[in-house]
Amino acid sequence: MEYISVSQFAEKYGISERTARNYCAKGKIEGAYLVGKTWNIPAEATLPKRSKTKASPLLVALREQKESKLKGGIYHRVQIDLTYNSNHIEGSRLTKEQTRYIFETNTIGITNEVTRIDDIMETVNHFRCIDYVIDHACDKLTETHIKQLHLLLKTNTSDSRKAWFAVGDYKRLANAVGEEETAQPEEVHKKMKALLSEYNAKKQLTIDDILDFHVQFKRIHPFQDGNGRVGRLLLFWQCLQNAVVPFIITEDLRLFYYRGIQNWGKINGYLRDTCLTAQDNFKDFLNYFKIKY
Numbered sequence: 001m002e003y004i005s006v007s008q009f010a011e012k013y014g015i016s017e018r019t020a021r022n023y024c025a026k027g028k029i030e031g032a033y034l035v036g037k038t039w040n041i042p043a044e045a046t047l048p049k050r051s052k053t054k055a056s057p058l059l060v061a062l063r064e065q066k067e068s069k070l071k072g073g074i075y076h077r078v079q080i081d082l083t084y085n086s087n088h089i090e091g092s093r094l095t096k097e098q099t100r101y102i103f104e105t106n107t108i109g110i111t112n113e114v115t116r117i118d119d120i121m122e123t124v125n126h127f128r129c130i131d132y133v134i135d136h137a138c139d140k141l142t143e144t145h146i147k148q149l150h151l152l153l154k155t156n157t158s159d160s161r162k163a164w165f166a167v168g169d170y171k172r173l174a175n176a177v178g179e180e181e182t183a184q185p186e187e188v189h190k191k192m193k194a195l196l197s198e199y200n201a202k203k204q205l206t207i208d209d210i211l212d213f214h215v216q217f218k219r220i221h222p223f224q225d226g227n228g229r230v231g232r233l234l235l236f237w238q239c240l241q242n243a244v245v246p247f248i249i250t251e252d253l254r255l256f257y258y259r260g261i262q263n264w265g266k267i268n269g270y271l272r273d274t275c276l277t278a279q280d281n282f283k284d285f286l287n288y289f290k291i292k293y
Helices: 006-013 017-025 057-068 074-089 096-105 117-136 143-154 185-201 207-220 227-241 251-263 269-288
Strands: 033-035 038-042
Touching: 006 017, 006 038, 006 143, 017 038, 057 074, 057 117, 057 227, 074 096, 074 117, 074 227, 074 251, 074 269, 096 117, 117 143, 117 227, 143 185, 143 227, 185 207, 207 227, 207 251, 207 269, 251 269
Parallel strands: none
Antiparallel strands: 033 038
């Protein structure tokens, strides 16, 4: 078995070396052992789950319905609505009905229009991303988790066949969002580590903390492509983790969402109000399915 040091484990998961040593000393990392004063940690070891994180009624329902493959419930609705809207924002040409058909039958159905393979693959992959979020929603958010979402999203797409495109890893080439500059490739790891450290250090997270993380993530723009979808998946993750009612940015809110991101730090109310409106829409789902929030 391959082992890594405390410092390597800490860097891998964006935690302090002191925290990593405490995990080892308390037996929270399976297979870690002490030689003299040095801890040896299995290379495949993961972070211990937060014991204080209790699954919300929504997360419990999502996990139960995912496991039972229940049709027509909140899990079914989230998969279709979140996948369709997030992909549509990024230019997918699939309709909501086509998205539903892919989820329910694993086929595209009959269409008279040309359908891009990437739209289909990224739809199927996005379903898998949501499953990953549901499975890991109580885990501490790490760079490894974020990269895994990107890997799931971009696997078997045309981007994955480009030598310069890093699937499941940070960007190799500089990019921009419109005229807005983003972090240089060599800066991304440092900036993401700092962002996660600040976020994970907060004991009680508000919706503003979650939105601030989202905006900072978007401004770093850590991946070559797929940042918007990964960012919105993280929003869903963070809401589930902190018992905050999630929200899905729909077409009618898209321009307000963009305006809110652009003005965050100057007029935070733009993004906050947009997301609270989307949150009210999600509460309608919860009320219909009789899920407490």
